[in-house]
Amino acid sequence: MTHLLEAKSLDAFYGDFQALFGVEFHVDQGESVALIGANGAGKTTFLKVLTGLLPVPGQSLSLEGVDLTALRIHQIAARGIAMSPEGRRLFPSLSVRENLQIGASVKRPGPWSLETVEKLFPILAEKANTPSTLLSGGQQQMVAIGRALMANPKLLLLDEVSLGLAPVIVRDIYETLPMIREQGTSVILVEQDIGQAVAVSDRLYCLQEGRISLEGKSSELGRDEISAAYFGRAREAS
Amino acid sequence: MSIQNWARLGLLIVAVAILVSGPYWASRGTMRLLIEVFYFLALAQLWNLLAGYSGLISVGQQAFVGLGGYAMFSLAMFAGVPILFALPLAGILTALIAWPTAFVAFRLSGPYFAIGTWVIAEVYRLVFAQIPALGGGSGISLPAGLVKAMASGRSARESLIYWIALAIMLVVVLGIWIVMRSRVGLSLSALRDNEEAAVSVGVRTRSLKFVIYIATAGMTGLIGALIFVQKLRITPEAAFSVTDWSVLVIFIVVIGGIGTLEGPILGCILFFVLREYLADLGAWYMIILGTISVVIMLVEPRGLWGLILRWRNITVFPVTRRK
Numbered sequence: 001m002t003h004l005l006e007a008k009s010l011d012a013f014y015g016d017f018q019a020l021f022g023v024e025f026h027v028d029q030g031e032s033v034a035l036i037g038a039n040g041a042g043k044t045t046f047l048k049v050l051t052g053l054l055p056v057p058g059q060s061l062s063l064e065g066v067d068l069t070a071l072r073i074h075q076i077a078a079r080g081i082a083m084s085p086e087g088r089r090l091f092p093s094l095s096v097r098e099n100l101q102i103g104a105s106v107k108r109p110g111p112w113s114l115e116t117v118e119k120l121f122p123i124l125a126e127k128a129n130t131p132s133t134l135l136s137g138g139q140q141q142m143v144a145i146g147r148a149l150m151a152n153p154k155l156l157l158l159d160e161v162s163l164g165l166a167p168v169i170v171r172d173i174y175e176t177l178p179m180i181r182e183q184g185t186s187v188i189l190v191e192q193d194i195g196q197a198v199a200v201s202d203r204l205y206c207l208q209e210g211r212i213s214l215e216g217k218s219s220e221l222g223r224d225e226i227s228a229a230y231f232g233r234a235r236e237a238s
Numbered sequence: 239m240s241i242q243n244w245a246r247l248g249l250l251i252v253a254v255a256i257l258v259s260g261p262y263w264a265s266r267g268t269m270r271l272l273i274e275v276f277y278f279l280a281l282a283q284l285w286n287l288l289a290g291y292s293g294l295i296s297v298g299q300q301a302f303v304g305l306g307g308y309a310m311f312s313l314a315m316f317a318g319v320p321i322l323f324a325l326p327l328a329g330i331l332t333a334l335i336a337w338p339t340a341f342v343a344f345r346l347s348g349p350y351f352a353i354g355t356w357v358i359a360e361v362y363r364l365v366f367a368q369i370p371a372l373g374g375g376s377g378i379s380l381p382a383g384l385v386k387a388m389a390s391g392r393s394a395r396e397s398l399i400y401w402i403a404l405a406i407m408l409v410v411v412l413g414i415w416i417v418m419r420s421r422v423g424l425s426l427s428a429l430r431d432n433e434e435a436a437v438s439v440g441v442r443t444r445s446l447k448f449v450i451y452i453a454t455a456g457m458t459g460l461i462g463a464l465i466f467v468q469k470l471r472i473t474p475e476a477a478f479s480v481t482d483w484s485v486l487v488i489f490i491v492v493i494g495g496i497g498t499l500e501g502p503i504l505g506c507i508l509f510f511v512l513r514e515y516l517a518d519l520g521a522w523y524m525i526i527l528g529t530i531s532v533v534i535m536l537v538e539p540r541g542l543w544g545l546i547l548r549w550r551n552i553t554v555f556p557v558t559r560r561k
Contacts, residue, residue, distance in 0.1 A: 051438055077440030085438065091431040094424070102428050106440035151440060 008060035034201035080154035084144040097128040103150030110152025138169035261397035276407040282502035290497035298355025304477035306462030332459020363478035377473025495543030499555040
């Protein structure tokens, strides 16, 4: 069976510096996969590779069997990978609604539109004409997710959704995840909060210093196992 | 439409009507000054579209002013094209030459792009100085017969040039306004705010920049053609002048407020007021201009329009697409 997304023995470099080593990774249709790891483990790098921001020529990375490494960034977006980036990265000179509209640049057909996104996050309809800079952190995160959904992606990447947000707001945002998945969208989420990551994912990968140190079903992995993979052997030895 | 929008439209119509009737109330000197104001404003808005909205900091737009001017002279003198037809053709030719130029310039980015565009403009200047048929380095005048064929007399010709300059300026200002209100404008605003994020959401930033670069080059060429029809004489120094067609234009945009439609208008007014009073001071004039831009950039990087926005949140050209 072909996976929705598949990376085989993937290496990635920033110039001479190697950031990812032989990463084996896959996501299936409708799956929610968490990617955890310490700072600098390569999580964001991996998402950059998936969206084409960090090119990996000659590597094995495919979406529905189509080689992604030969595509440009906007072509990858048009194929159905959309990201809510770390730090939201909203467009400050645009209003909330304009930020959502720009997400539809790739013109993919699907269930998500201005109407359905504003139904998912009702506050965004209320604040439609507000400059995005005047929103609270949680609302900005909703815009970032909504903007990604407007592309009607097959695969939604969520980078550090909970960063800098109050736990109650994080919970509110993650409560929308099942509704997003109901539409058939697969999700890769990068999380610092391991408990949160385990709770909302089907499977989990742990990255450590650019290598996959653990992979498995989220419900079957023990906490000790995860911490060992997260912190690495150096911590165990000491 | 709201009362505010009606007022805005009324004001615009009155302003345009006053300007259109210029040849009936303005002296020759005033008309000549206004023509200059029109093409500097158009050049400023075009550079603003490039640098302010698309992030393409070009210091080489004089390449296209010069190409437009020389294309105009060549078409009129060697191909016998009447000047009024040669003007738009010169713009189109300039856009065609800008196409391969873009492939070279777009290999570079950021400050390298700026320097690269300047170097390209210098190359064009040197090339045109080598063409004997166009007078080489000392330039050439438009033959009197061709100029006379434009209109029935001198004042008719000057009125005609005035109206063409006004029309080009209005097309540029209103055209950019319409573009900024459209879907393309949304993409351009996103591009200006954060290029990486824009390309990630699927905005085709490269094609967009390419199209903007070629379109502004074509319009800049048209303006260049008109400038040298008005001046009646072209030399490589004047046609590819980095001071006139880049430095002053950048000055206008930066002091007025980059990335806004109102800014270049304010900048243009300030620039011409300063020039009227300071032009006799020679080198001091440029020193004063430079000092003013440094001070404005330090006090308010958003320029004069930014200063006004601090005081009151108003807009002359609303570009936000609000439903």
